[in-house]
Amino acid sequence: MPNLNDLPPYRRAKLLWDYAHFGVWRVDQMVREAAGKPCHLNGVPVPDPPRVAVLGDDGRFHLMSGDQMHCSKKQAGQGWEHRQYCSWSVGDAGPTQERDPAQHQALEHRWFVKAEGDGLPLGSVQVELRCAGGGYGGFHFWPPPPAKTPVIRRLRAVLVEALGPDCHLCRALPGAMVDHDYATGMIRGLLCRLCNRVVEECPHVDNCAKADYMNNPPAAHLALPYPRYLAWEPKKSTRNRKIELLGFDPLAEWRSPR
Incomplete structure (x- = not known):
């Protein structure tokens, strides 16, 4: 051994x-x-290849490969479902990212996206225009x-x-x-x-x-x-x-x- x-x-x-x-x-x-x-x-x-960036009707670019939009967990009649979660605490000095159970607040935003137009090379899309939703967080594709x-x-x-x-x-x-x-x-x-x-x-x-x-x-x-x-x-x-x-x-x- x-x-x-x-x-x-x-x-x-x-x-x-x-x-x-x-x-x-x-x-x-x-x-x-x-x-x-x-x-x-x-x-x-x-x-699956190819991986491309597709403009959505929410104004963001979404990464797709095959028939999957990777920033969405599922597709519905309204489009690809997206969820984004934000949480913060409010102290005497105002909002902070430090988690305080007594002062904790959270917000979840849910929206649907339909793809528009042809796919673009991933590297051609600026970071601020990329969708940050989905379960893959910061370690995305x-x-x-x-x-x-x-x-x-x-x-x-x-x-x-x-x-x-x-x-x-x-x-x-x-x-x-x-x-x-x-x-x-x-x-x-x-x-x-x-x-x-x-x-x-x-x-x-x-x-x-x-x-x-x-x-x-x-x-x-x-x-x-x-x-x-x-x-x-x-x-x-x-x-x-x-x-x-x-x-x-x-x-x-x-x-x-x-």
């Missing part, structure tokens, strides 16, 4: 970092218990905005050309984040925001989509280094808290010299 020490050194260290509150023994148990039970991906269904850093824009373009625009792990959502191995500094692939947040929490040595992605990165053959000055560094307070929980810094040998 695989254990924590069977993971590659950096993956072992990152797992200890992410689950420092469990302690070393419990993280090792987590790896043992996960054997034979692969991680689930984000659960988002892969939409619309293309991500251009990266703010020129070098990341160039790297994303290379990855899209070589391996496609959708997440190189789940293949369901558009790739938004240039992912790299902090141990080697080499780029692994292009991930959606959901997969990018959780991929390194995978406790499996192998035989899991996330583990296989990290062990055999799809972009390895491109040999693309990630800019070192853009690499992630935790806050000092976070690092001190992890050290306090574990008794050591699991990522110490991969820290950038200061």
